[in-house]
Amino acid sequence: MSKPKILVVRAIFAEVIARLDQHFEVESNQNDESWSRAELIEHMQGKEGAFTTGGDRIDAELLAACPQLRICANMAVGFNNFDIKAMTAAGVLATNAPDVLTETTADFGFALLMATARRITESEHFLRAGKWNKWSYDMFAGSDIHGATLGILGMGRIGQGIAKRGAHGFGMKVIYHNRSRLDAALEAECKAGYVSKEVLLKTADHLVLVLPYSPASHHSIGAAELALMKPTATLVNIARGGIVDDAALAIALCNRTIAAAGLDVFEGEPALHPGLLTVPNVVLTPHIASATLPTRLAMASLAARNLIEFFAGNRPPTPLNPEVLVLK
Numbered sequence: 001m002s003k004p005k006i007l008v009v010r011a012i013f014a015e016v017i018a019r020l021d022q023h024f025e026v027e028s029n030q031n032d033e034s035w036s037r038a039e040l041i042e043h044m045q046g047k048e049g050a051f052t053t054g055g056d057r058i059d060a061e062l063l064a065a066c067p068q069l070r071i072c073a074n075m076a077v078g079f080n081n082f083d084i085k086a087m088t089a090a091g092v093l094a095t096n097a098p099d100v101l102t103e104t105t106a107d108f109g110f111a112l113l114m115a116t117a118r119r120i121t122e123s124e125h126f127l128r129a130g131k132w133n134k135w136s137y138d139m140f141a142g143s144d145i146h147g148a149t150l151g152i153l154g155m156g157r158i159g160q161g162i163a164k165r166g167a168h169g170f171g172m173k174v175i176y177h178n179r180s181r182l183d184a185a186l187e188a189e190c191k192a193g194y195v196s197k198e199v200l201l202k203t204a205d206h207l208v209l210v211l212p213y214s215p216a217s218h219h220s221i222g223a224a225e226l227a228l229m230k231p232t233a234t235l236v237n238i239a240r241g242g243i244v245d246d247a248a249l250a251i252a253l254c255n256r257t258i259a260a261a262g263l264d265v266f267e268g269e270p271a272l273h274p275g276l277l278t279v280p281n282v283v284l285t286p287h288i289a290s291a292t293l294p295t296r297l298a299m300a301s302l303a304a305r306n307l308i309e310f311f312a313g314n315r316p317p318t319p320l321n322p323e324v325l326v327l328k
Contacts, residue, residue, distance in 0.1 A: 004311050005048055006025070007047045009052050049070060049073070053076060058081060073304070077105075078212065079320055093319055094321050100302055109238045113234070143206075143259065145166075145170050146170045151205075152177075155210070174190060176194060209221065209238065209244065219243075221245065226258060235262070236261070241265045241267045253279040254278075266287075305317060
């Protein structure tokens with residue numbers, strides 16, 4: 001009996017490819033070539049499954065061109081690259097890789113917050129340029145983290161992890177806004193208080209964005225929201241590009257509407273809004289919040305497990321549209 005054919009769209013760990021080889025006929029992009037849209041569709045021909053990353057768009061056009069496709073397993077917790085409605089209509093299962101990256105991403109979010117508040121990138125550039133020749137009382141004076149008010153927009157697992165780090169580790173007052181309020185026990189565990197979005201924006205000394213991307217959350221932070229924030233406040237985005245209006249943020253940073261920003265995600269990434277490259281008061285990282293070797297391996301392993309369980313006739317661990325499984 002022939003093995004199902006799958007496509008691994010980007011380079012991944014060799015041990016994960018070896019595991020997939022035991023179950024599938026695998027075509028893998030281990031050279032990590034940047035395929036065009038047309039090339040992706042060409043490579044997808046005849047494949048029943050795909051191992052994807054957050055940058056691989058699976059939509060109605062691709063599904064129509066690849067009728068054999070039955071499952072796409074995303075090596076990411078986010079899935080805004082998936083048109084879930086179109087996938088469900090086509091009977092294609094979508095899966096993601098949640099949970100395994102929660103603590104690592106929360107660590108990074110807090111690291112980015114600290115680098116932003118304490119102007120670490122800006123001061124390093126100054127030092128490397130050979131400009132440090134004397135001390136001054138206000139040289140790269142940033143803002144305190146301990147005892148400050150930490151605001152979190154989006155209070156899922158990662159948001160809760162950041163809240164706990166701020167409250168328990170740095171004595172911060174934590175406030176949050178979310179589509180739905182946490183239960184009282186979880187709020188107490190996070191030492192977090194629920195507020196409206198407007199109060200969150202006006203009150204937070206440091207605002208961290210951890211909400212999922214959807215059409216409803218597009219540009220959740222734009223010019224109007226930035227204008228509500230304190231001029232001393234910082235903004236950190238580890239959620240998804242498109243949550244923030246990057247053009248508006250670049251203007252706000254240039255005008256010092258807010259003090260600084262730390263960004264790990266961008267609209268249209270890997271392209272960046274050029275205005276973000278011209279302001280000194282921003283820390284920029286290339287979408288690496290989950291980038292530790294153990295975590296990335298766990299993410300890849302979970303995506304592989306979703307594929308293996310699906311083709312074995314079992315329920316995959318993390319389906320996004322499980323109604324497809326019911327229909328089958």
